[in-house]
Amino acid sequence: MFRICVLTLPLLLLLCCPSTLRAQGLDIESRYSPLNRRRSPRGSTEYIILHTTEGGGRGSLEKLRRFGEAHYMVDTDGKVYRIIERHRIATHAGRSMWNGRTNLDNFSIGIEVVGYHDKPMTSAQIRALRELLRQLKAIYSIPDNRILPHSMVAYGSPNRWHRANHRGRKRCGMLMAREDIRAQIGLHDKPRADPDVRAGRLVVADEFLERVLFGPSAPGPGAAAASAAPAAPADPNVIARNRSAWDIAREQYNAPTTFYEFPDGRVLRGNEISNWNTMPPGTVVRIGSSATLEQQSESERVITIGTDTRSAREFAGDAALDEKTIYFLPTGEVIRGNELTPAQLDSLVDGTGMLVGYVSGGRISARRRAFDIVGPRWNLATTFYRFPDGTVRTGDQINERNIPLQTEVFFQP
Numbered sequence: 001m002f003r004i005c006v007l008t009l010p011l012l013l014l015l016c017c018p019s020t021l022r023a024q025g026l027d028i029e030s031r032y033s034p035l036n037r038r039r040s041p042r043g044s045t046e047y048i049i050l051h052t053t054e055g056g057g058r059g060s061l062e063k064l065r066r067f068g069e070a071h072y073m074v075d076t077d078g079k080v081y082r083i084i085e086r087h088r089i090a091t092h093a094g095r096s097m098w099n100g101r102t103n104l105d106n107f108s109i110g111i112e113v114v115g116y117h118d119k120p121m122t123s124a125q126i127r128a129l130r131e132l133l134r135q136l137k138a139i140y141s142i143p144d145n146r147i148l149p150h151s152m153v154a155y156g157s158p159n160r161w162h163r164a165n166h167r168g169r170k171r172c173g174m175l176m177a178r179e180d181i182r183a184q185i186g187l188h189d190k191p192r193a194d195p196d197v198r199a200g201r202l203v204v205a206d207e208f209l210e211r212v213l214f215g216p217s218a219p220g221p222g223a224a225a226a227s228a229a230p231a232a233p234a235d236p237n238v239i240a241r242n243r244s245a246w247d248i249a250r251e252q253y254n255a256p257t258t259f260y261e262f263p264d265g266r267v268l269r270g271n272e273i274s275n276w277n278t279m280p281p282g283t284v285v286r287i288g289s290s291a292t293l294e295q296q297s298e299s300e301r302v303i304t305i306g307t308d309t310r311s312a313r314e315f316a317g318d319a320a321l322d323e324k325t326i327y328f329l330p331t332g333e334v335i336r337g338n339e340l341t342p343a344q345l346d347s348l349v350d351g352t353g354m355l356v357g358y359v360s361g362g363r364i365s366a367r368r369r370a371f372d373i374v375g376p377r378w379n380l381a382t383t384f385y386r387f388p389d390g391t392v393r394t395g396d397q398i399n400e401r402n403i404p405l406q407t408e409v410f411f412q413p
């Protein structure tokens with residue numbers, strides 16, 4: 001009797017469990033995030049977004065699990081880990097837009113490939129990613145031209161270099177736009193142009209990236225070299241005439257964790273620099289102590305004047321007076337940028353918080369819960385809740401049943 005059980009159990013499992021069958025050809029293991037069960041189901045699945053971790057496998061898996069920031073991770077040895085169940089929302093795309101639609105987390109599956117945006121994948125990764133994509137494409141009927149690198153859909157809100165919403169916030173997954181690499185992972189079509197740039201919703205802030213993403217289809221010898229190295233050949237972490245602090249550090253340019261080593265030996269943090277126009281060429285930029293750009297969390301945060309930036313205008317440029325910039329005054333008042341005169345803007349006191357690119361969804365009431373206001377985005381790290389006592393929490397930090405009445409909800413429209 002015992003012997004029969006031992007022999008038949010694996011066979012029964014194989015016959016009964018469809019995920020076992022689907023796993024054929026894929027070395028896959030579940031390492032679900034502690035946040036997995038808190039994540040809402042997605043309404044639809046229309047895209048697959050491809051990322052590069054910009055770091056090694058072990059640290060990446062820990063970080064992706066901690067924040068629930070991908071559905072799958074493909075390690076350099078071809079092993080695949082499940083992090084968030086594929087029918088739920090993972091927070092991998094951050095501030096994103098494609099064809100006029102924003103917040104692609106709500107419509108997409110996110111796959112993190114261990115490695116770097118400008119380095120080739122290992123052959124084991126190529127095989128694994130190809131098989132994972134084949135299975136997901138079959139399940140969700142996703143065409144190849146909707147399988148996009150993160151850098152193709154990420155966008156930045158205005159800052160002092162780019163006074164409009166712009167493409168080029170990240171180079172994440174960049175090489176997976178190249179036709180030769182797409183062919184290796186079984187993809188035979190890709191977008192030929194950026195629909196949001198064409199429609200005037202975004203401007204191009206990284207021309208090199210734009211060329212890699214949408215450039216010439218046949219990678220000749222010149223094209224391959226151009227894709228492998230940034231436009232300026234010298235050290236990519238050094239400020240030059242054609243390479244600004246933003247080009248190097250992107251949205252971390254004025255963070256207290258970004259260090260600038262000036263040619264005269266002085267070292268300043270990003271939040272200690274007031275005049276970005278006079279940054280001397282030769283200044284070395286060091287981003288964080290260990291975290292790379294892609295490892296920065298995709299969650300948004302409240303920017304504090306006096307801590308994260310010297311002034312609202314320095315951080316947000318002209319958008320500081322936009323109706324989609326929200327200010328949390330230390331007095332407890334909440335106002336929009338378009339309610340301020342330029343003089344009032346310049347006299348905002350230290351400690352004022354700001355959210356750029358947000359609108360208010362109104363307040364929580366007994367009959368209007370978080371889900372009624374923002375739908376499945378209610379528990380994402382990009383949705384903000386301001387409690388009546390003034391504390392601000394993100395959706396991933398709250399329990400829907402315990403949100404106080406009168407809490408105001410802010411989200412990216």
Ligand SMILES: [Zn+2]
Pocket residue numbers: 050051052092150151172173294
């Ligand atoms: Zn990414």
